[in-house]
Amino acid sequence: GEDVEQSLFLSVREGDSSVINCTYTDSSSTYLYWYKQEPGAGLQLLTYIFSNMDMKQDQRLTVLLNKKDKHLSLRIADTQTGDSAIYFCAERDYGQNFVFGPGTRLSVLP
Amino acid sequence: DADVTQTPRNRITKTGKRIMLECSQTKGHDRMYWYRQDPGLGLRLIYYSFDVKDINKGEISDGYSVSRQAQAKFSLSLESAIPNQTALYFCATSDPGGNYNEQFFGPGTRLTVL
Numbered sequence: 001g002e003d004v005e006q007s008l009f010l011s012v013r014e015g016d017s018s019v020i021n022c023t024y025t026d027s028s029s030t031y032l033y034w035y036k037q038e039p040g041a042g043l044q045l046l047t048y049i050f051s052n053m054d055m056k057q058d059q060r061l062t063v064l065l066n067k068k069d070k071h072l073s074l075r076i077a078d079t080q081t082g083d084s085a086i087y088f089c090a091e092r093d094y095g096q097n098f099v100f101g102p103g104t105r106l107s108v109l110p
Numbered sequence: 111d112a113d114v115t116q117t118p119r120n121r122i123t124k125t126g127k128r129i130m131l132e133c134s135q136t137k138g139h140d141r142m143y144w145y146r147q148d149p150g151l152g153l154r155l156i157y158y159s160f161d162v163k164d165i166n167k168g169e170i171s172d173g174y175s176v177s178r179q180a181q182a183k184f185s186l187s188l189e190s191a192i193p194n195q196t197a198l199y200f201c202a203t204s205d206p207g208g209n210y211n212e213q214f215f216g217p218g219t220r221l222t223v224l
Binding site: 004008031033035040041042043044045048088090092097098100101102103 | 114145151153214215216217
């Protein structure tokens with residue numbers, strides 16, 4: 001079946017860039033998403049990329065998509081303590097099913 | 111006001127008890143989902159519903175049942191709770207006609223089964 005994988009933990013220093021990586025198996029993915037979960041809260045959409053794009057930039061966030069390698073990354077520039085959260089990669093296929101990765105817990109050190 | 115609400119937010123129950131988690135939405139979306147979140151496993155789909163008359167099993171439906179009482183309401187039941195159902199449960203909605211078809215999540219229900 002479809003699978004989405006991410007590393008579980010990432011630590012960076014405040015002001016550095018963070019790069020969170022994700023790999024997926026479903027080549028029919030239409031949209032790929034990054035969700036952010038803050039402590040005690042639900043998931044909120046951070047950004048998304050359509051499968052025919054290879055890059056999307058939104059303020060401090062840069063999403064890179066390599067369809068050939070089925071690899072998605074989220075770069076956060078100038079990481080702040082408020083960026084500490086769990087980040088989930090997710091894909092949606094033509095069947096309208098969503099598959100989520102295990103989440104990467106980002107810790108921002110002062 | 112939150113668009114997707116879940117009740118209760120926290121619940122502790124005992125093995126063998128029946129428990130119902132409720133989800134309501136004001137977004138007007140036809141599609142609703144129930145997920146459970148476990149550390150290191152991400153979100154796993156329990157059940158989903160594409161409209162009031164449509165119910166589908168997800169990846170891990172055993173031990174759970176659902177009811178779609180109305181477009182705005184989707185309930186998840188544990189008929190006889192067991193400790194390995196201790197988890198964080200999320201309800202979500204989506205609109206297939208939306209701009210990028212994202213899912214909107216409720217705040218979650220933390221369930222502990224003793």
